[in-house]
Amino acid sequence: xRFVTFSTPSSGPQPGLVVDGRIHPLPFADMRAVIxxxxxxxxxxxxxxxxxxxxxxxxxxxxxxxxxSLRDAxxxxxxxxxxxENRGRNVPEGWYKFPVFYYTNHACLFGPEDAIPYPxxxxxxxxxxxxxxxxxxxxxxxxxxxxxxxxxxxTIFNDWSARDVQRxxxxxxxxxxxxxxxASSLGPLIVTPDEFAQKTVGRPGVYDLSMTARINGxxxxxxxxxxxxxxFGEILARASQSSxxxxxxxxxxxxxxxxxxxxxxxxxxxxxxxxxxxELEVEGIGTLRNKxx
Numbered sequence: 001x002r003f004v005t006f007s008t009p010s011s012g013p014q015p016g017l018v019v020d021g022r023i024h025p026l027p028f029a030d031m032r033a034v035i036x037x038x039x040x041x042x043x044x045x046x047x048x049x050x051x052x053x054x055x056x057x058x059x060x061x062x063x064x065x066x067x068x069s070l071r072d073a074x075x076x077x078x079x080x081x082x083x084x085e086n087r088g089r090n091v092p093e094g095w096y097k098f099p100v101f102y103y104t105n106h107a108c109l110f111g112p113e114d115a116i117p118y119p120x121x122x123x124x125x126x127x128x129x130x131x132x133x134x135x136x137x138x139x140x141x142x143x144x145x146x147x148x149x150x151x152x153x154x155t156i157f158n159d160w161s162a163r164d165v166q167r168x169x170x171x172x173x174x175x176x177x178x179x180x181x182x183a184s185s186l187g188p189l190i191v192t193p194d195e196f197a198q199k200t201v202g203r204p205g206v207y208d209l210s211m212t213a214r215i216n217g218x219x220x221x222x223x224x225x226x227x228x229x230x231x232f233g234e235i236l237a238r239a240s241q242s243s244x245x246x247x248x249x250x251x252x253x254x255x256x257x258x259x260x261x262x263x264x265x266x267x268x269x270x271x272x273x274x275x276x277x278x279e280l281e282v283e284g285i286g287t288l289r290n291k292x293x
Contacts, residue, residue, distance in 0.1 A: 002018040003191075005064050006053075007059075021053050023051045024049070026047070038136070061188050062111040064190045065250075068248035069249045070252075072130070073230065073252060075235060076253065076254055076259075077227075079256060082257070082258075086266045105184065109185075116290050118293065123271070127160060128259060134190055135245050140244045154191050155250075159184060161180055165178050185280075186250070188286045201226045205236070209226070214278070215272070215278055276292045277290070278290055
């Protein structure tokens with residue numbers, strides 16, 4: 001099943017079910033309510049009437065949900081190795097002991113086609129090519145196997161980064177904070193795990209899904225979710241230790257290998273500039289496109 005949050009010229013944002021390129025409105029206040037009801041139950045209530053989902057139809061897509069919380073992991077070994085090498089460091093030994101993550105600003109959220117304001121306090125704006133999971137039901141002290149059963153669906157995540165600010169913050173031993181505080185993008189769809197049944201690789205919450213990023217139409221990044229070192233099952237199990245995961249929580253994978261300018265340019269740039277169009281594409285989910293304003 002594929003879900004969106006959409007609006008039309010005559011109606012505000014509302015959740016919908018996407019079938020064969022058409023959106024069927026759902027009788028729920030928002031996507032969080034859909035998640036709490038469950039994908040199958042929500043689908044049974046989808047309207048028979050539908051709207052065409054294509055450019056020029058008047059339908060606008062928004063970030064698919066407002067997360068209850070937003071965590072981001074650091075789970076692709078290639079990215080971790082390269083980013084550390086570019087800074088003249090080795091991968092910390094602790095990275096191999098357990099999946100790490102941080103909390104980022106779930107209130108400063110953008111969706112497909114939204115303009116991303118360039119923060120005035122940075123000269124090194126970067127994108128990050130990631131996949132995120134949306135938690136579907138509450139759980140605490142989960143195992144990697146049981147944690148995967150708590151995944152409602154998958155979406156594309158762009159963890160925008162102010163690299164110069166992040167670099168200085170983390171020298172202090174705390175962060176990232178303002179280096180990540182200004183924007184996160186999600187969308188365009190939330191796709192439930194059953195849609196990826198033929199793409200399973202036998203690890204909890206992980207599938208064979210290609211991931212690419214383009215700047216102004218030029219491919220910059222290419223990776224695959226199957227290359228993740230820590231599975232989403234392991235990440236959610238770690239996050240749930242003595243802490244209750246809630247429906248609507250969102251947890252990012254961390255950047256896929258090659259998935260940011262920091263990694264590609266040995267930290268020196270060039271970084272993003274006003275007017276650049278960044279497209280993140282994930283197989284089976286679609287394209288998340290934003291322009292720097």
